[in-house]
Amino acid sequence: MRGMKIGTNGELPGPASDLDDAADAEEAHDATGEPDLSGVVVRRATVADAEALVRLRALMLEAMGTRVGGQDAPWRARARTWFAERLAATDEFAAFVVDDPELGVVSNAVGTCDRHAPGPNNLSGLHGHVSNVCTDPRRLRRGYARACLEAVLDWFAEETQARVINLNATPDGADLYTDLGFAAPRHPALQVRLDGTIAPVPVAPPLP
Structure with missing residues (x-):
């Protein structure tokens, strides 16, 4: 990973927010023009971080215009x-995640392997x-989201068989993602919300 420190077993190696974190667009750069992540400590999240991931998810969804409700909203549990x-x-x-000595976990990115049917170009189907991908608004523009995202991509490459990685980008995050190699797919994704307005299609019973 370019210039960042990685903690192991949930421990920080030393002392040490999609709000879709394009906000790192003003992050520091080194002499080569690459983002300077030398002071960023990233660690892999543990079960103890579940609450923090929910908190950051709420910040992300709220920034995207979703009403997240209070701390007792059913979705949080x-x-x-x-x-x-x-x-x-x-x-x-x-x-x-990235930890802050005052605020706790302030940035994160999540990677999931989805299982699909294998194909000629993807024998694993993964x-x-x-x-x-989110950073606490009090700690923006420090390269935290980039560091977390790079750690996720390294995990995919080194510890899984997934070789095509997808994400849903907001306009604010597009520059960060394209800088890390993401591009629009040949076949755009579409979606439909099943809200009861679509007439059911008769389905024949299974063959005996």
Whole structure:
């Protein structure tokens, strides 16, 4: 990883926010023009970080215009359980975070392996997906999101068989993502919301 320090086993190696973090567009750069991440300490999240990931997710969704509700909103407990379960199963899920001595976890990025049917160009059937890229607004423009995202991409490359990594970018985050090699796919993704307005299609029973 370019210039950053990585903690292991959830421990920081030394002392030491999609709000889709394009906000790191004004991050410091070294003499080569590359972002200077030499002082950024990234560690892999543990089950104990589930609450922090939910908190950052709420900040991200709120910045995107979603009403997230209060601390007792039902989605928060479900999201906390979802993160905790996946953080305990490390083969196909990873989150990386940056800690702040005053605020705790202030930035994160999440990587998930999605299972699809294998194809000629993807025998494993695994596709990677990046989500929850977010930095606390009090700690923006320090390169934290970039550092977390680079850690996620390194994890995909070194510890999984996923070789095509997807994400949903907001306009604010586009520059960061394209700088790290993301590009629009040949076949754009579409979606439909199943809200009951689509007439059901008759389905034949299974063959005996």
